[in-house]
Amino acid sequence: SQKIEQNSEALNIQEGKTATLTCNYTNYSPAYLQWYRQDPGRGPVFLLLIRENEKEKRKERLKVTFDTTLKQSLFHITASQPADSATYLCALLMDSNYQLIWGAGTKLIIKP
Amino acid sequence: GAGVSQSPSNKVTEKGKDVELRCDPISGHTALYWYRQSLGQGLEFLIYFQGNSAPDKSGLPSDRFSAERTGGSVSTLTIQRTQQEDSAVYLCASSRSGWATDTQYFGPGTRLTVL
Numbered sequence: 001s002q003k004i005e006q007n008s009e010a011l012n013i014q015e016g017k018t019a020t021l022t023c024n025y026t027n028y029s030p031a032y033l034q035w036y037r038q039d040p041g042r043g044p045v046f047l048l049l050i051r052e053n054e055k056e057k058r059k060e061r062l063k064v065t066f067d068t069t070l071k072q073s074l075f076h077i078t079a080s081q082p083a084d085s086a087t088y089l090c091a092l093l094m095d096s097n098y099q100l101i102w103g104a105g106t107k108l109i110i111k112p
Numbered sequence: 113g114a115g116v117s118q119s120p121s122n123k124v125t126e127k128g129k130d131v132e133l134r135c136d137p138i139s140g141h142t143a144l145y146w147y148r149q150s151l152g153q154g155l156e157f158l159i160y161f162q163g164n165s166a167p168d169k170s171g172l173p174s175d176r177f178s179a180e181r182t183g184g185s186v187s188t189l190t191i192q193r194t195q196q197e198d199s200a201v202y203l204c205a206s207s208r209s210g211w212a213t214d215t216q217y218f219g220p221g222t223r224l225t226v227l
Binding site for chain 2: 004008031032041042043044045046049089091093099100101102103104105
């Protein structure tokens, strides 16, 4: 079955630097891959979706890449700010299916 | 407009008791999802509604879990004879049509603690 791996250790980044988070998956490539942000005590909030035929997607300071050869997605936050501190989750949407398979998330801490 | 709301925000119950968790989706959203999130784990899919019907109940962990949705709106997740392993945050999400690329909007969750 499909599994998703995200670094369980918190990532500490200095304010202003680029933060890069990794999402690795096993087995076959999904049709879509999504990234969400989750703050403590809140539900996840959708950030970006990237399709399997897209290499890169950008939204403001956010950039997502999708490498089906490496079975990996990278999530970048440029010019990071303390307000970017949160847990970031990746989720895979399998083809012709509404069901998302979720990673456990990586906690990002941006230090001023 | 209002987002997805869930109630209660916290529920502490004794082992063996039944609990009901409520979800109010965004008005007009036809698709509704229930997930469970345990500490350090990814979200676990429980059930999906399209309108009032649930085409996929495969994620429900056991027959102690059931869910219904009425009027294409409010949904209730019921856990009977709760066990300690049921302790988790239960999240509800809704999307406009349930189409694969629709954004899912999440509620704040209900934190369930079974003593």
